[in-house]
Amino acid sequence: MANETTVPTVAPEVFPQVAPEKGMFISLGPQHPSTHGVLRVAITTDGEIVTSAQPDLGYLHRATEKLAEKRTYPQIIVLTDRLDYLAAMTNNWSFCLAVEKMMAVAIPERADYLRIIVGELQRIASHCVFLGTYGIDIGAFTPFLVAFGRERERILDLFEEICGARLTYNYIRIGGVMADAPEGWEAKVRKFVKEMWGHLKEYDTLLTYNPIFMDRTQNIGKMSQEMAIAWGITGPNLRATGFKADVRKDDPYGLYSKISFDIPVGKQGDCWDRYWVRIQEMRESLKIIDQALDQMQPGDTMGKIAKTFRVPVGEGYAHLEAPRGDLGFYIVSDGTPSPYRMHIRPPSFVNLQILQVLLKGWKVSDVIAILGSIDIVLGEVDR
């Protein structure tokens, strides 16, 4: 080994510090409405300035990884629905990708396009929840009624029509999708996409360029690019720092290589940039859905796969771009009907860690603005 001192290291300020003994202690949560679930953050302050923050989690822990060891592969898809419950479609998809990679099965083209359409609709629905709840966090209630109560409901209606469920879908299956789209569904999606362009303009006037909202979020909670990568941040939070990274482009899965779209990036990685990137992503998703609908041809929606199957011995990892970032499944198989070990790489859990260093130095009133802008789902943090 060469001289240790010549090896560069990560800048020391990126490391968190355990809570100092001095200062006022504030326990935020676990039942605080702005923590979006049950998360507790133990905050120490000096006057109005946060000096340390330690998230305390596990309130929603359901031992998904342990449960998976006792279930067959198709049964696990149901468990993945319950991770990030605002984006169950992409959870299903990520797990199926990992199993399909290990089994090396081919997916019919129509099923792949249907996956892209529901996956992107899910991204819009998930970002609508973010937009609504983030508005409430900052003090604007109307966007919630518009984005959450109107547009997301329409997407859930479309999902209900294609798979019968509104929240936990179990739609994407190993080898394809559960069922083909019903008669007239594609036309309804097209109608929704057309109208959504107008709604996005409405969001810009309601919230994006609202001076009060901008004052509360611009230049707040800045994250540098170097810091974001070191902490493993993915998804819109990483792109807000100006870093172009998207699993759909970097490590394409499904048929994303056949579709053209941009990766919106922010400038300085503050709360407003993180918000703005999500709004732009909705626009890109609409473009993707349009192209997928154009390219989709009639055909099979399920590959040739036996009713009971075994996954070959070995291991596999597949990941995709979920609404909150890089969601992956690492599966170790011993040839039996259930996995020997399944590990979930959850974007929310990894993104949340940075709170320990990100909150430091900001005012107590900014804590909610920063926490909300990271957009976590506790079902996935605790699993």
Next chain:
Amino acid sequence: MTAAEILSTIQAKYPGLQEIPKVLGQARGDELYLSVSAAELHALCQFVRFDPGLSFDYLSFVTSVDWKTHFEVVYYLVSTLHKHKLVLKVKVEDRTNPEVPTISTVWPTADWQEREIYDMMGIKFKGHYNLRRILLPDDWEGFPLRKDYAPKPDRYD
């Protein structure tokens, strides 16, 4: 870089490191898999993180597998610059007191992921600044993801 080029770059510095070969008929990705000893892990991580040709700046995930006779800690590394990948595996033979050096000083993102492994499988990470349970309550007995874990019957059993 291709897997062979990554391997030769690393082996130029660490001649003893061996690739884990792919077994015919077994499922595995096309990433490069390396077997590392716990003693060498930290220095190797420093090297692959800061070497300009390799530049594995992004640690995707850390996890562990209980193989009944031993534990295995798996590190999945990605370079955001070169878009190549590397999987490191550390074998931990000692089941009563399993210990691996922490790499949270190289990639801070390992902070909570190592805490989760400690919480679920009881592998200690030497040098971790805050190694305590993260998802389970502090007074929980045993490590649930171990294969020999016997759950304590509660009022629902």
